[in-house]
Amino acid sequence: MARALITGITGFAGSHLADQLAIDQGWDVWGIGLPSDSLRNVAHLGDRVHIELADLSDIQVCHRLLKAAKPTHIFHLAAQASVARSWSEPAATLVNNITAEANLFSALTASSLRPRVLVVGSADEYGLVDPDQIPISEDTPLRPINPYAVSKITQDFLGLQYYLSHQIPVIRVRPFNHIGPRQAPGFAIPDFSRQIARIEMGQQEPIIQVGNLQSCRAFSDVRDIVVAYRLALCEGAPGEAYNIGSDQPVRIADVLGMLLAKSSAQIRVEQRPDRMRPSDIPILSCDSSKLERDTGWKPRYTLDTSLQDVLDYWRTSVAD
Secondary structure (H helix, E strand, O other): OOEEEEEOOOOHHHHHHHHHHHHHOOOEEEEEEOOOOOOHHHHHHHHHEEEEEOOOOOHHHHHHHHHHHOOOEEEEOOOOOOHHHHHHOHHHHHHHHHHHHHHHHHHHHHOOOOOEEEEEOOHHHOEOOOHHHOOEOOOOOOEOOOHHHHHHHHHHHHHHHHHHHHOOOEEEEEEOOEEOOOOOEOEHHHHHHHHHHHHHOOOOOOEEEEOOOOOEEOOEEHHHHHHHHHHHHHHOOOOOEEEEOOOOOEEHHHHHHHHHHOOOOOOEEEEOHHHOOOOOOOEEOEOOHHHHHHHOOOOOOOHHHHHHHHHHHHHHHHHO
16 A cells, blocks of 8 residues: 655645545555644545654654654645745745755655655746746756745755755656645735635724735646645656646736626725735746656646635635
């Protein structure tokens, strides 16, 4: 039986990946989250998964976890994932995201294990993209415009280095924007949805506060993304990088309009300077043809379904 180790299992994508592997695929799943993490996202899994709360910045934790789990597959998702936070805490973002992965690979090379390893990067690695390079392929130059993107490029190339230097079968993925239930505030869609749900419950005045609405993003559903993670790791070529995402960009203003149309509340939109980023990528759209060719991956969820599920999740969450 395949045995997976998921770092960041308590997070948004990590918890959905645990669902995909433990429930849908019947894998033996081990996971790690930070001691400060809530177990809410994985509570429904019960004893289907083995979870340890510890910090990967301690290399002894990595040694202990690998010895206990003996994984055949590692999905490295653990990271500080907020672009906004990377602007306020650039050094902490770099140290956190790079150190955890370096420790994991160092412990792996010291062991006798040689699992396949998925290193999860980000579409933010591409940064400032010329209009004639849309949709973005894996050959598009990397031009990062925020500290988070720099940390993910380092993670990406650290994975490549260990493939080249130690022949660890590392597959690198660069997921584009993905949404779904369990995504924390700090990102546009859960922020909008949470505010709408709070307004419907009378917990907030009927004004939704927003940042830049003119950027265009091609959103995928997290439940499609985690299927791609599994297929990339199992079917992808070691050493290769794969984009994961949609090639249908939508203005953030239009996505907000879709969410507002799902509510009967009368809501006014207010743009706030404190919600604007120092720099923002105008458009992100993904060419995932390489992944589709090598693994057969195809997305299943529509944007409308994803938005409805996110809004319903926050309606339940704010009512609890």
